[in-house]
Amino acid sequence: MGGAGILRSSLFPATTGQVRRMQEHYSPEAIEAQVQRQWEEADCFRAHEDAAGEPFYCLSMFPYPSGKLHMGHVRNYTIGDVIARFQRMQGKSVLQPMGWDAFGLPAENAAMQNHVPPAAWTRQNIEQMRTQLKRLGFAYDWSREFATCDADYYRWEQWLFVRLLKKGLVYRKKATVNWDPVDQTVLANEQVIEGRGWRSGAVVERREMPQWFLRITDYADELLEALDGLDGWPDQVRTMQRNWIGRSEGVELEFAVDGGEPLTVYTTRPDTLFGVSYMALAPEHPRVQALAEQDAELAAFVADCAQGGVAEADLATMDKKGRALGFTARHPLTGEDVPVWVANFVLMEYGTGAVMAVPAHDERDHEFATKYGLPIRQVIAPADGAEVDVQQAAFTEAGVLVNSGEFDGQDSEAAKAAIAEHLEQAGIGRRRRNYRLRDWGISRQRYWGCPIPVIHCDTCGAVPVPEADLPVRLPEDVIPDGAGSPLARMPEFFEATCPECGKPARRETDTFDTFFESSWYFARYACADNEMAMLDARADHWLPVDQYVGGIEHAVLHLLYARFFHKLLRDEGLLASDEPFTRLLTQGMVIAPTFYRERGDGGKDWINPADVELERAEDGSVKAARHCEDGQPVVIGGMEKMSKSKNNGVDPQALIERFGADTARLFTMFAAPPDLSLEWSDSGVEGAHRFIKRLWRAVHEHVNGAVPGTLEVDALDDAGRELRRKLHDTIAKVTDDIGRRQTFNTAVAANMELLNDLGKFPQDAAGAAAVRQEVLEGIVRMLAPIIPHVTETLWQALGHDDLVAATPWPQVDEAARQAAQETLAVQVNGKRRAEIAVPAGADKDAIESVARNDENVQRHIEGQNVVKVIVVPGRLVNFVVKPQ
């Protein structure tokens, strides 16, 4: 790989012997472009299926091409690149691809604003962002790049959709959307602000529309149960997915209604069945709709409930309101009549659109009952016999049944089973497993997305587009105007003939949810050039992804949909594995300080941190801030996620131009562990830059000094042995930090410590130059994944002809790590009183006696009874004493 000719560049003209000249000062602009050229000429990041070494697929979530790279991208992609380069140095055959999640709403918004078609805007953004990514030196195999808006990509999801449709995994039903009555268009949740459309300002209505759905609930059990095996995922993410799927065991039962269909409800608490004091129906419930036709007041109430957006957070926090419907339902066990209400908090899309209300033992039911004066009847008592007043607050825990007829005295668990059994016997109920997870609605009334390949025929219904006619291409020279989907107004797009009967028909104008594209892109990278098939055998060579890196905000939706798609592809025979991502790293946000000034009208003018000067107190704490230009004070607003709205974004481009890619990479890796939020700091960036300069200088001084010669371990003095011990301790730590713990910040810190120790290492120590050579080579290789450009240059300066990017990771010399002595703390009653040194491997008795004889320890145990001595070898000694 690579030729020596490439490496003997003008920077390092070949000289005699080991020593090469290097520039005295570190200048990133000079070396980064040149090093990138070397990688490119060696083509060293192209993945080969037949390469030696175990395959390792390292993937970072692909970006939405919004225009410019932001710091969040820099962080995400640096983490992925560090892992990929580290694994390469471990001898793995690494695939690290990159591409573009190119469909989505921002392109439509930009189109409206700038009068540019989304396609042109998106492709231009891709060009710009690709250049920026290349400038950062990521080790991508660019030959596999694609954008999801390419027909070569989306044709395969159309193809898959047709197969799923034929298999019965796709169906059509009505679902609720945000409807803007002024713009006559469907809004995304993000476009609904305080219940109003973001452009029109009109009060948004919930409206039902026919939509395509994917039966993800068919896979709910597998998606849930397989989480237990995903031990390379953070527990936090697995827990969130478990709760999202929300499997529950309960009972479905009927409440009879005089002169009408019985009402079916689902409950996970059949033990509270005797406490039902009313029933509540969703405003969209067919029964309510029917009554409203006759009752103007009810109709007005239902219309009022339909105001506002569909987002769950809005629905869950709105005021609970309801209305009696004027009829009753019969309690299946007591035969009592309970009133039936309509309530805005009951959702038609969950379960049956009807709930049995037990106000004594459910908080939401309690709130509603209190508001409308409905009875609250206790049927569960605390198991410990404590008194509770259910009129005051719901008692929602399990307990012992009371006021429940023949079931009195049973505990909740037993009663659930007994009541379920009773209902089944009586033929009015059955045990059921229920999920919170709903089927995935994949239709979007949007232009900039993948067309859904269906033709609607008056005679034949919804007919899939025949395989031979795929792809259904999205016309690209279109500028949306915000008033509904442009496709629905383009006869040249929607006019079609029915593939079955040949009569004139109408093409579907909805497009896929953009999560569709991101649910399988990781597999397509394995065979992006295949024009004949969605996936081929190369997919199983690389998949599952060994390491996936991306933002925590994707913990549920994207990651659940991708897992689901992977299983769909498996069941189509396209993949062999069960899960897409073996190991997952979820990275935190990038945040920065905010500054503002109040405007006269109560609004705020946000000021970019770059334009603000800080005033500090003696101890360094920030006292005040003022604007650089006018010198007048500004308000300090705290740390927030970098955003346009708070004007606290830092453009990575400026950072790279000023300090170079390596500094940008080092700062993002050093400032925080990857899963925590990363706080932007100008001086932190300068600190990272300073460290690189120090490393450069250390190598420069070394290569201009004594010729190292061969390292002779036995000839070293104490200083040499001590430094080598530090080196090999550091290699062990950094290997673990990067490989297992993924705490890149501590890996960097350990190398900083090692370089500090090297700085204190005496020049005249025995074999000093050889030890220095070993230490510098170690640091250069350990930091190569993080700061690849400068280490590439330094590696060559240290006398190597190969690329550090393709060099094996340093090995730990266990012999060098043996220490003669160890220090441990001595505590008396848990308070540290001394530090002692003992020979390595000393036994407990020996350690205790050294500790006991320490002067300060003596002072503290004198005149006391030593009741216990705890000796933890290598750690500490603790004397537990009591006054005599």
Place this chain on the structure above:
RNA sequence: GCCGGGAUGGCGGAACUGGUAGACGCGCCGGACUCAAAAUCCGGUUCUGGCAACAGAGUGCGAGUUCGAUUCUCGCUCCCGGCACCA
């Protein structure tokens, strides 16, 4: 509202399996170099008291378990992420 996180010096963070709290970096203070400044280098830096040795306090708040708790348990406060049409 529901689900999931987080909180440690002036600041970002470290402490990996319950075992010396504050590694590393920033900032600040002092010094060296310089005509001077920048850059760089050296030293100090949790707080309180003390010249020091040392002592006391200390990991968001309140309890608990333990010889020993930043770490485990219970109850709070504040901040952040997600909530199915932002990606």
